[in-house]
Amino acid sequence: MNLARGRGARHTYDLPLTSLIDVVFLLLVYFLLTLSLNQRESDLASALQQDKQGAGKAADLTPQIVRVELVDGKAVYRLGERVFGSQRDLRAVLEALPKEGGVFVRGSNLAPVSAVAGALQACKDAGFTKVTYVPTK
């Protein structure tokens, strides 16, 4: 005679939830604390102009040159003879230009960094992939 419980017996296994809840709450606190600490940052990549000259290899395509200057206390963008007071105007003109030769951005020593970043951003937004920064000596 088999008095043991039959096949219908239930085996329940308890999942230990205590530590899971602990850690989930720790993660929650962590994210809440760090959320306001970090400002969302990005960056604008460009090449730095090198002093080395190409050995007799003249470029077929001349790059566009954007100059960032400070005129009457206001940052302006100069492209050839044209002067732009806003990043949007600069971008609109750059979009129409050929992109193959790339673009040089030259920031004058007095121009604010924000304007230099604005010029780099306008070049990127206009579709230039070869963007070179030329520091003023």
Place this chain on the structure above:
Amino acid sequence: MNLTRPRSNVRAMDLTPMIDVVLQLLIFFMFTSQFAQLTRTSVNLPEQAGDKDGGRSAPTITIDIGAEGRMLIESRMVEMAEVERIVRAEIDHAGGDAARVTVLLRSDRDLPALFVNGLALRLSALGVRGWRLGTSAPAGGGS
């Protein structure tokens, strides 16, 4: 007649310590990666959307330029000679290939470009070509 209950071969594995340890490790790595970013000084970066391709590698060196034109690396104030020494060391570390060294420059937005230009000229003289200008996303999230 056997009155004992049949022994179950199923052994309940105790998951508690494993969950504890795995998640504590997770927290540890998340914290340390966060601290790496927190060593950056708070700088009023230019408000620009930045490059759209987010898949680039992390910069080799991050240089902060505060509102007064002071340069900081990992929150430590450095002079130009020290910056050059660090960059040279990174170039050596990269097998002498300066093209593999990327510098992220986080400069105050209102600062004249004089400081950025000075640093860029030194980096250029050392053969560094890759550099990035740090920006912060505009408040509205637009470009």
